Amino acid sequence: MTAAVAEALPAYFDFVRRLVAERAAIVLDATKLYLVDARVMPVAARHGFDSIAAMVSAIRSRPFGLIHEEIIEALTTNETSFFRDVTPFEALKKTILPELIQKRGAQRELSIWSAACSSGQELYSIALMLRESFPTLGSWKVNLLGTDYSTQMIERAASAVYNQSEVNRGLPASYLVKYFQRQGLQWRLSDSIRTMTTWRRLNLIEPWSSVVAPMDVVFLRNVLIYFSPDDKKKVLAQVRKVLRPDGCMFLGGAETTMKLDDSFERFPCDGAVCYRLKGGCT
Numbered sequence: 146m147t148a149a150v151a152e153a154l155p156a157y158f159d160f161v162r163r164l165v166a167e168r169a170a171i172v173l174d175a176t177k178l179y180l181v182d183a184r185v186m187p188v189a190a191r192h193g194f195d196s197i198a199a200m201v202s203a204i205r206s207r208p209f210g211l212i213h214e215e216i217i218e219a220l221t222t223n224e225t226s227f228f229r230d231v232t233p234f235e236a237l238k239k240t241i242l243p244e245l246i247q248k249r250g251a252q253r254e255l256s257i258w259s260a261a262c263s264s265g266q267e268l269y270s271i272a273l274m275l276r277e278s279f280p281t282l283g284s285w286k287v288n289l290l291g292t293d294y295s296t297q298m299i300e301r302a303a304s305a306v307y308n309q310s311e312v313n314r315g316l317p318a319s320y321l322v323k324y325f326q327r328q329g330l331q332w333r334l335s336d337s338i339r340t341m342t343t344w345r346r347l348n349l350i351e352p353w354s355s356v357v358a359p360m361d362v363v364f365l366r367n368v369l370i371y372f373s374p375d376d377k378k379k380v381l382a383q384v385r386k387v388l389r390p391d392g393c394m395f396l397g398g399a400e401t402t403m404k405l406d407d408s409f410e411r412f413p414c415d416g417a418v419c420y421r422l423k424g425g426c427t
């Protein structure tokens with residue numbers, strides 16, 4: 146950001162920008178002033194301030210607390226849908242899972258992680274696919290973990306309740322009929338699928354590689370896009386430590402490991418782009 150642009154911005158913007166960058170790695174440039182205004186004003190109003198400027202001057206010198214956390218939560222972008230982008234799920238179903246099932250036949254255990262899971266549709270899409278297409282896994286230990294920075298999102302994901310427009314986005318009608326029950330204006334996913342999953346709050350830029358178990362598949366989609374190159378590198382370095390040598394990672398369509406971490410190699414798979422560790426067995 147040039148000095149002239151920074152000077153033209155309201156002082157509260159710099160405070161908010163630094164707060165989300167330091168705590169959650171989310172980068173907000175000057176073009177995101179409108180986003181800060183739209184999303185942070187409700188936080189200010191909730192806490193009795195008549196402007197963001199008034200709230201920021203009150204909390205500027207306070208230790209990190211509830212309001213700071215609410216500001217960060219408000220600035221996470223939680224866009225997601227069932228079977229988003231389709232091809233990663235196709236690759237998982239047609240190639241990645243059949244191969245992993247063969248290799249893990251002795252241990253009968255599989256671990257899949259949706260890192261930055263938002264309201265949970267990504268991990269539930271995987272759970273639904275496993276139940277529909279891989280009945281043999283019924284007798285395996287299958288660990289499906291969803292994590293996100295946002296406590297609100299983790300609570301939503303764990304509740305497994307979605308509104309009409311959410312179930313209209315990407316979810317096959319046959320799955321809606323078979324696995325969801327209507328609850329007023331909402332739809333509740335059946336316990337038989339919900340209980341396949343575990344949900345935890347996790348900040349990707351804090352150290353976590355010692356607390357996340359080794360993973361066979363990592364979905365790290367549409368989150369690195371918000372981070373600086375340095376923070377992307379830090380996250381990928383941690384993924385490297387938890388991804389099994391023959392495991393695979395999916396990124397979002399606008400994301401890559403190129404120029405960030407050359408220990409990963411990309412390979413095309415059923416129309417999707419997957420990443421694996423170089424030198425890992427395939």
Ligand SMILES: C[S@@+](CC[C@H](N)C(=O)[O-])C[C@H]1O[C@@H](n2cnc3c(N)ncnc32)[C@H](O)[C@@H]1O
Nearest residue numbers: 169221224225261263294295348349366367368
């Ligand atoms: C656009 S959603 C992606 C959801 C899903 N992976 C998908 O592709 O549909 C991005 C998610 O990243 C989460 N996020 C942002 N910064 C994070 C951080 N530092 N650690 C963990 N999650 C973060 C947000 O809370 C948000 O739910």
